[in-house]
Structure formats: C-alpha cells, structure tokens
Amino acid sequence: MFERLVGGPGGLVPNAVQQRLSAVALYAIGALVLLFVLTPIYLMVVVALQSPQTLFSGGELTLIPPTLTLNNFVTLVEQTSTVSYFLNSVIITVSSVFLSTTLAVVSGYSLTRFDISAKTLVARAVLFSYMVSPIVLAIPLYVIFFRLGLLNQYVSAILAVTAISAPFSIWLMWQYFQNIPIAYEESAWARGASRWRAVRDVVLPLARPGYISVAIFSFAVAWNDYTMVKVVLSDESLYPLTVGSELIFQEVFIGWGEQMALLFIISLPPFLVAAFLQNYLMQGFNLGHGE
Amino acid sequence: MRVANRFGLRDMGFDRDRLLVIVFLLPLIGFFAILWLVPMVYTVWSSFFSDPLVNPVFVGFDNYIAIIVDDQFLYFLWNSVLFAVSTTVLSLVVGLGFALVVNRAVFGGASLRTLMIFPYLLPTVVVVFLWRFLLDQNLGLVNRLLLEFGLIDRPIEFFGTVALAMPSIVTASVWKWGSFAFFIVLANLQAIPDEYYERAMVQGASQWQQFRDITFPHLRGAILLILLVRGIWMFNKFDVIWLTTRGGPASVTTTLPIRVYDYAIRLGEFGMGTALASIMFVLLAVGGVVYFVGLNPESGVTK
Numbered sequence: 001m002f003e004r005l006v007g008g009p010g011g012l013v014p015n016a017v018q019q020r021l022s023a024v025a026l027y028a029i030g031a032l033v034l035l036f037v038l039t040p041i042y043l044m045v046v047v048a049l050q051s052p053q054t055l056f057s058g059g060e061l062t063l064i065p066p067t068l069t070l071n072n073f074v075t076l077v078e079q080t081s082t083v084s085y086f087l088n089s090v091i092i093t094v095s096s097v098f099l100s101t102t103l104a105v106v107s108g109y110s111l112t113r114f115d116i117s118a119k120t121l122v123a124r125a126v127l128f129s130y131m132v133s134p135i136v137l138a139i140p141l142y143v144i145f146f147r148l149g150l151l152n153q154y155v156s157a158i159l160a161v162t163a164i165s166a167p168f169s170i171w172l173m174w175q176y177f178q179n180i181p182i183a184y185e186e187s188a189w190a191r192g193a194s195r196w197r198a199v200r201d202v203v204l205p206l207a208r209p210g211y212i213s214v215a216i217f218s219f220a221v222a223w224n225d226y227t228m229v230k231v232v233l234s235d236e237s238l239y240p241l242t243v244g245s246e247l248i249f250q251e252v253f254i255g256w257g258e259q260m261a262l263l264f265i266i267s268l269p270p271f272l273v274a275a276f277l278q279n280y281l282m283q284g285f286n287l288g289h290g291e
Numbered sequence: 292m293r294v295a296n297r298f299g300l301r302d303m304g305f306d307r308d309r310l311l312v313i314v315f316l317l318p319l320i321g322f323f324a325i326l327w328l329v330p331m332v333y334t335v336w337s338s339f340f341s342d343p344l345v346n347p348v349f350v351g352f353d354n355y356i357a358i359i360v361d362d363q364f365l366y367f368l369w370n371s372v373l374f375a376v377s378t379t380v381l382s383l384v385v386g387l388g389f390a391l392v393v394n395r396a397v398f399g400g401a402s403l404r405t406l407m408i409f410p411y412l413l414p415t416v417v418v419v420f421l422w423r424f425l426l427d428q429n430l431g432l433v434n435r436l437l438l439e440f441g442l443i444d445r446p447i448e449f450f451g452t453v454a455l456a457m458p459s460i461v462t463a464s465v466w467k468w469g470s471f472a473f474f475i476v477l478a479n480l481q482a483i484p485d486e487y488y489e490r491a492m493v494q495g496a497s498q499w500q501q502f503r504d505i506t507f508p509h510l511r512g513a514i515l516l517i518l519l520v521r522g523i524w525m526f527n528k529f530d531v532i533w534l535t536t537r538g539g540p541a542s543v544t545t546t547l548p549i550r551v552y553d554y555a556i557r558l559g560e561f562g563m564g565t566a567l568a569s570i571m572f573v574l575l576a577v578g579g580v581v582y583f584v585g586l587n588p589e590s591g592v593t594k
Contacts, residue, residue: 123589133527270412
C-alpha cells in the first residue's frame with residue numbers, strides 16, 4: 001500500500017511531489033528545532049542583561065529589552081562568591097583536563113604501539129567504565145577520600161572528575177594513534193632518531209588534533225560536572241560554579257536577572273569553545289562517538 | 292604487522308622491552324586500579340554490611356533483599372526505564388530530524404551545526420535552571436503562551452505536578468542530549484557518497500525509496516549506537532533529575548541513581564546505598580554485554 005503510493009516509476013505520488021513534500025517537511029522540522037534550541041538561550045541572555053525594573057514592567061516578562069545593563073553581573077561579583085567559585089571551577093577543570101589528556105596520550109600511544117595480548121580486555125574495560133553511572137562511582141570515592149582526609153581539598157574533586165572523563169579520553173586518543181601510520185616513526189628511527197625523539201618530534205605533532213579534541217572533551221566533562229564534586233567535596237569554599245550556583249540561588253536578593261547572569265557566566269567558556277574549536281569537537285564525535 | 296618490531300625494539304633485549312611496556316602502561320594501570328577497581332571492590336564489600344562506615348556488621352545479602360522486597364523498588368526501576376527510554380527515543384527523533392535538515396541545507400548548514408553545539412556543551416546546571424525559568428509558574432514563558440492561547444485556565448507548576456514532572460524533565464533532557472544524536476547521525480550522513488543518490492536517481496528511484504534503501508541502511512549502526520549508549524547514560528543520570536525535582540513530587544521522578552544518593556548520603560544507610568549501586572552495576576553489565584556483542588565497538592582498536 002505504502003509502496004504503491006511512494007514507490008518509483010508508476011507510484012501514485014509522483015517523485016516531484018515527494019521531493020517537494022520532503023523539502024517542506026525538512027524545513028518545518030528545521031524551524032521547530034531552531035525555535036526549541038534558541039528560545040532558552042535567547043531568554044537567558046535577554047534576562048541577564050536587563051534590570052529588574054524593565055524585566056517585569058507591565059507584569060509580564062519583557063522579551064525585547066529597551067535598555068541593557070550589566071547590573072546583575074555587578075551584584076553577583078560584589079555580593080556573592082561568584083568570583084571564587086569561578087576560580088575553583090578553573091582550578092579543578094584545568095588540572096583535570098591536564099591529567100586526563102596526559103593519561104590519554106601516554107596510554108593511547110602505548111596501547112597502539114606495543115604488542116599487548118589483552119587489548120580486547122583493555123578496550124572493554126575502558127568502554128565499560130565510561131558507561132558506569134557517576135553517582136555509583138562518587139559514593140565509594142567519597143568514603144575513600146573521607147578516610148584519607150581529602151574532603152576539603154581540591155585534589156579529591158580533581159581526581160573524581162578525572163575518573164569520569166579519562167575513559168573517553170583514552171578511548172579517543174587510542175583511536176587517533178591507530179590512524180597515525182607507524183611508517184613516520186620508522187623513518188625517523190632509520191635516520192638515527194631515538195625513540196623519545198621520534199615521539200617528541202614526529203608522533204606528538206601528528207597527534208596534535210587528537211589531543212586537542214581530547215582536551216576539549218575532558219574540558220566539557222569537567223566544566224559540566226555536578227554529581228562528582230557535589231558528593232566528594234564537603235568544603236563549600238572549594239565549590240566550582242556548578243555546585244556553588246545552587247547556594248547562590250538560595251540567597252534572598254538573587255532574582256531571575258542575577259540567576260540568568262550567573263548561568264551566562266557558567267556558559268561563557270563553553271560558548272567560546274563552540275565558537276573557536278568546534279572542528280576538534282566534530283572530530284571527536286566522528287572517532288569516538290562523543291560523551 | 293605485529294608490534295614487537297613495529298616499535299623498533301629489534302635490537303633490544305627482551306627484558307628492556309618488558310620494562311618499557313610496563314613503564315608506559317603504568318599510568319593506565321594505576322588510574323584504573325585506584326579510581327575504578329578500588330571503589331568498585333569497596334562498593335561490593337560495603338553492600339554486605341550494615342553500617343559499614345562506623346560499625347560494620349556482616350549481614351550477607353540482607354541489604355539486597357531489603358531493597359528488592361521494598362514495595363517501591365520496581366516503581367523506581369520503572370521510572371528509570373521510562374526516563375531512559377523516553378529521553379533516548381525523543382533525542383533520536385529530534386537529532387535525526389535536524390541532521391537530515393542540516394545535511395540537505397544549501398546554505399547555513401555550518402552555522403546550524405555550531406548552534407547545536409551549545410546545548411551539548413552547556414552544563415546540566417545551566418540547562419536545568421533555564422528550563423525551570425521557562426516552565427516557572429509565575430513568570431515562565433510556557434505558562435504565559437498557554438494562557439494566552441486559552442489552553443489552560445491558571446498557570447501550571449510543571450516540576451511540582453505529579454503528571455507533568457517527568458515529562459518536564461524529559462523535555463529539558465532532550466533539549467540538552469538531542470544534540471548528541473544529531474552529531475552522530477550527521478557524521479554518518481555525510482559519509483554517504485553522493486554517487487549513490489545520483490545513481491539511484493538515474494535509475495528512477497523515488498525520494499522515499501532513496502531514503503529507505505540508501506540513507507536508512509547507512510544510519511542503522513548509528514541509530515543502534517545512540518539507542519544503546521545514550522539509553523545507558525540516561526538510565527544512569529543523576530544531576531538533571533536531582534537539580535529539578537530531587538526525585539519528587541511523591542517520588543514520581545525517583546530513579547535508581549536518585550535512590551542510591553538518598554540511601555547513601557541523605558539517609559546515611561551506606562550499606563543499602565552500595566547494595567543498590569551494585570545492583571545497578573549488574574544491570575549495566577547486561578547493557579555492556581549487549582553493546583560489546585551487538586556493536587563490537589572495540590574492533591576499531593584491536594584489529
């Protein structure tokens with residue numbers, strides 16, 4: 001029945017009509033998805049940049065602001081811990097990205113270049129660990145860090161976040177090294193380069209797009225993380241923005257304007273990554289299926 | 292080509308090779324041993340004790356039995372499955388639909404792609420509070436539009452209503468994770484050679500036949516991957532639910548990860564929390580086996 005309608009030559013709905021229908025359907029889907037994706041982002045920006053006076057003038061949310069102001073950001077900086085939470089986020093994220101990427105490069109290189117019999121097992125362990133629920137890992141880590149007296153140190157947050165970002169990083173880097181032919185190294189050795197020099201001067205430059213992708217994905221995990229840090233840190237002064245924002249939102253003087261301004265601040269680094277480094281991100285999706 | 296000589300170890304003694312391999316793999320082994328194996332073993336160990344933190348008393352499978360005979364266990368499991376399946380399927384629909392659009396777009400395709408990165412990279416906290424604002428009872432845009440069109444009489448408290456809490460969380464989740472499906476599908480679409488379509492057109496295949504016989508078969512792997520992997524991740528999600536409803540109202544959005552947190556942190560029943568974590572681990576292992584057998588993901592690195 002369906003086939004008679006839309007089949008090839010002789011089908012009841014001519015192909016020209018089908019082409020037009022599919023084009024209309026595609027544009028309709030496109031418009032809907034655009035609206036769905038853009039509305040929350042637009043609202044965030046518009047509310048963050050308005051003063052409370054214009055925001056709800058007339059009892060309704062003003063969608064096209066007459067004037068813009070940075071007052072909400074000033075309130076956040078002057079009256080809340082936004083700046084220190086931001087610095088905590090930076091410390092935790094940068095350390096975790098560094099750890100995760102280094103681990104991925106060393107492991108990825110050795111897993112591709114050495115003859116290890118248990119490769120399938122390692123691959124499965126890596127894939128399996130990046131499917132485990134963060135909360136299932138966070139709970140025992142909390143106890144372990146508690147016993148070690150680390151609950152009020154950055155290191156527990158850094159390690160906990162790295163634990164969930166590293167499996168994918170290793171996986172991605174492993175795939176990336178797989179695609180770099182050994183011939184480049186062999187010709188360096190043939191010309192008398194030591195193994196270390198071949199790695200430094202030949203392999204690492206070739207692997208650059210790979211480890212930039214890995215760094216971006218670990219950045220996304222670390223900057224985004226809420227669960228791990230929430231469980232393993234007990235000292236509020238070390239909270240990153242994600243966990244700290246909940247505390248800020250509980251303050252009585254924080255309205256919608258300040259809330260959206262804070263969300264805007266949290267979104268800024270990801271926005272920059274999307275704007276300038278998206279090709280590396282795409283490569284990660286193509287190679288390792290993202291996170 | 293096997294790797295012993297691939298790495299140029301020909302002129303070295305066997306022992307030095309061994310040592311080198313071990314040194315290079317040490318970070319990997321250390322990482323998995325300390326940050327994964329120890330916590331997992333500790334979790335399983337604790338699950339057999341009552342009060343494992345302060346005064347551990349071995350109770351065998353009592354924690355597991357207590358969890359499974361709890362009236363609500365199946366309900367929480369059902370909530371987890373409901374949340375995982377609905378977010379995954381809807382994300383796939385949104386992502387697939389939009390990927391088809393972007394793949395065909397004559398202009399603006401690149402900027403549409405950039406746009407989809409935002410939801411993907413925005414932290415869950417941001418997504419949650421954006422949707423709490425959109426769906427707010429007093430000032431939210433959604434309530435205002437529904438009121439203006441006369442679809443409702445008075446504003447709805449979306450996250451606080453029994454019937455709407457889960458759909459609201461699902462909507463916010465699809466907003467964020469639909470982009471994952473989008474990127475995977477788009478990558479696969481762009482890998483289909485144009486000649487396939489050209490040849491099909493020469494042979495008189497209709498638009499529908501082209502989709503059925505060329506596009507869809509090329510996407511099958513991607514679709515399976517999204518359903519399986521995204522499904523597992525959504526089943527495991529804690530943050531998006533915790534930040535919106537804390538599992539309420541009346542536990543309609545309580546999933547297993549929320550329950551693990553409740554037991555271990557809120558109620559201080561650490562033995563119960565780790566027992567439930569172990570149960571989740573077993574469920575994940577089943578998903579993992581399906582993944583390894585069905586999609587053979589490790590073939591890319593072990594050939």
